[in-house]
Amino acid sequence: MDGTLRILAINGSYRDDGITDQAVEAAVQAAQASGAEVEIVLLREHPIEFCLNCRQCTQQPGDAPGKCVHHDGMQALVDKIEQADAYIIASPTNFGAVTAIFKRFMERLVVYAYWPWDKSTPQFRKSNAPQKKAVLISSCAAPGILGRWLYGTHAQLKTTAQTIGAKSVGTLFTGSIAKEPHLRVSQRVREKASALAVKLV
Numbered sequence: 541m542d543g544t545l546r547i548l549a550i551n552g553s554y555r556d557d558g559i560t561d562q563a564v565e566a567a568v569q570a571a572q573a574s575g576a577e578v579e580i581v582l583l584r585e586h587p588i589e590f591c592l593n594c595r596q597c598t599q600q601p602g603d604a605p606g607k608c609v610h611h612d613g614m615q616a617l618v619d620k621i622e623q624a625d626a627y628i629i630a631s632p633t634n635f636g637a638v639t640a641i642f643k644r645f646m647e648r649l650v651v652y653a654y655w656p657w658d659k660s661t662p663q664f665r666k667s668n669a670p671q672k673k674a675v676l677i678s679s680c681a682a683p684g685i686l687g688r689w690l691y692g693t694h695a696q697l698k699t700t701a702q703t704i705g706a707k708s709v710g711t712l713f714t715g716s717i718a719k720e721p722h723l724r725v726s727q728r729v730r731e732k733a734s735a736l737a738v739k740l741v
């Protein structure tokens with residue numbers, strides 16, 4: 541390791557170059573310009589099965605994520621999460637929540653819980669680990685400020701960050717953007733995304 545900050549961007553949008561992709565891209569460019577190394581994971585291109593709720597991955601104690609019974613792309617993604625120093629976590633808001641592909645990814649993060657069958661609640665493996673930083677990004681048709689407080693998306697992105705051992709240092713909820721199919725995000729949104737990314741570095 542050479543001291544370069546490694547940022548992992550996890551994006552749950554379905555669309556190439558949609559609003560969420562553009563906001564994430566602005567954040568990524570700013571982080572790279574500040575010297576960070578950034579990898580983007582587009583969940584729409586990542587093979588992840590649904591969680592089976594079997595809880596095999598939750599039975600062993602310890603700080604390290606448990607092993608899932610599926611042999612798909614999730615283990616490689618968990619390895620990337622473990623190796624990263626900070627995160628950009630993004631999903632559009634659909635029906636008041638993160639997208640289904642983001643939720644599918646989120647449920648597979650149960651590997652971050654120690655939850656033996658005799659315990660009624662899980663204990664999160666990273667709850668006592670030194671906190672990494674995360675910025676949270678969403679987009680919605682409603683005005684951004686309303687979207688942030690009205691919908692479940694923000695809480696879900698925050699829970700995702702906490703589960704993997706990160707603390708949110710800022711949120712961008714870009715709204716009022718669903719009136720054209722190929723809208724370009726405004727300079728103001730790009731600047732906000734850039735300012736957020738710099739908080740990670």
Ligand SMILES: Cc1cc2nc3c(=O)[nH]c(=O)nc-3n(C[C@H](O)[C@H](O)[C@H](O)COP(=O)(O)O)c2cc1C
Nearest residue numbers: 553555558559560632633634635636679680681682
């Ligand atoms: C199935 C679906 C559900 C949506 N639900 C909401 C919603 O509940 N609230 C909202 O403000 N916008 C909603 N939207 C609008 C999207 O959040 C918005 O267009 C977003 O920018 C899409 O992200 P993308 O450009 O990255 O694809 C919905 C759009 C779709 C297609």
